[in-house]
Amino acid sequence: MGCTSCATGADGQPKGCKNNGTCGSDGCNKLTVFDWLSNMSLPGDMKPFDGVEVRFKNGRKDFFKVPEELSLSISDTVATEASPGHDIGIVTLTGELVRVQMKKKKVTPDTNTLPKIYRKATQKDIDIWQKARDREADVQKRSREIAIRLGLKMKISDIEFQGDASKAIFYYTAEERVDFRELIKEFARTFNTRIEMKQVGFRQEAARLGGIGSCGRELCCSTWLTDFRSVSTSAARYQQLSLNPQKLAGQCGKLKCCLNYELDTYLEALKDFPKTDVKLQTEKGVAVCQKIDIFKGLLWYSYVKEGMNWHQLKAEKVNEIIALNKKGKKVASIEEYIEDVVTPSEKELFSNVVGQDSLTRFDQPKRSKGKRRNKKRKNSNNTRNRNRNQKKNA
Template sequence: MDKDRMQEIKPAYYIIGFKRRRYGYCVDREGLGLKRGDWVIVQVERGKDMGCIVARIDEEKIRRGDGDAILEIVRLATDEDREALLRLRNEEVEALKECKEFVEFRGLKMKLVDAEYQFDKGKLTFYFTAESRVDFRELVKDLSAHFRTRIELRQIGVRDETKKCGGYGPCGRPLCCATFLNEFESISTQYIQIQNLAVNPIKLSGVCGRLMCCLAYEYPMYKELAEKYPRVKDKINTPEGEAEVIAIDYIQEIMTLRFPDERYKPITFREWRKMTKKGV
């Protein structure tokens, strides 16, 4: 491509996906007109890798703080490239088994989760979990000599492990983290309390053992409603005297009140708003 044409082409930025929902950013400077699902070869730090275009993204929306460089797209992948990638995936299965043997030989307390070859086999990454820090320097030497390539051992958390391994949640559907979630949000017990859910770790924990990510989906709505209406245990004034809010159903817009004489009465949010306006 001549220099004048390259100057005319505006760079196009994309989100690129690699194995098991590992994502990065890449840029097309040659006007390839890429679309979702296209496979491309990208230039990485040391060599070339292959990934699938997930979506186009504006340059200003790219989070530079993520630490990963924006990868340069070299070319579209060919059918031969895709066949070679499938062969690599099979080799990764065997590589993981062989690595486990080395881990057992060295007596290291680590759980191997996955293996991933760079497309040009210039690097082989092993993902693992461990309860504490692991000194794997000798293991890296063993693996480098055995596989004859650059080795990277990357420790991940239990949520990342579940994301890589996949599975099904209590809802019966494939895990959110393994299908469409790109980032993990910190979930606290506040998410449970504001949605008036019973604090039951067994029912509210996911496959990873942490609080389920889906607790965050409706949290903004409940948080907004909680700022407008009374909360459980709040005391409110009614025409019948002071009462305590003992239950709230934000979906049905009903709150249940308990009076000092142990009477219970449900009222709608609309009734409560009327009482508030009248200054009861």
């Protein structure tokens, strides 16, 4: 997603609006909701919904009541009610979709209980808000130095000033409980403002900071992912992945969220597979499972006394053997159920679909110098013979 200001710069490089999600068209934010009812008019006996959705820094959103005398549209900068003072935000959604979003977020769609919007932000409000935002980088650096000096095991990841610069919210991450009473006193004396501390998870921190994942793409949590579900190591086991924490962990230090993307497909495919802890009873001996291949539907079994000799079986054949074992019958050996699996050749795997054999098929072939000389001699001889015949006829 990109706003109208995110044009292309020199040499095809993205210019970017550099507003970090607070651009006027609201196209640089992952929490943007498309208003598909914008071109539709309400029935004559129905009043427009008097609530709007307003977004602040870091993707923080809230719902507010609009006064009757105020008309708002998407991307308007407004001054909203806050405690204390007021805050500055950008309207991201209006109309009936706000009611739908409130139900989705489990908020009572009663605008009388919502905080109010005071007015559209004036130029003075925007100037104060911009000056406060310009201070955030310096305040973050100094606050980290104070936390290190006090010996607190915490990381201050971001700072957010309120629109009127009367309060600053410090977002931090910590693995243990932190006693920051002395830290708040130090912050209040140093920055001369009201202090609020908010602890966020490591996934939320990575979502705000952003970055590039091991896949080469921008992090999912910083582009489109909004709900962070728990990821367990069983998701990696079901997908036959090696339990290497360096490969399975994301930039937040937790297991990657993408481990859950294909988990349901793997679980559905594993329904046709027998359990790996079930042993096959044969007259030759007991066979145990060594390896499975979900994509090809194959399992590898070996006898207990011959652990190095693996035998490849299809999932259907293994289920047949297990069904016979449950009836109290033993098969002669697992070798009887082995089927030859035809492996496709390289030409079949990488077939020429378009019928293009060579990239240089349109180039004219180079002729050797000998052929050129012979052609020139033939042409010269033909012209000589033609001239002689003309002279004789004359």
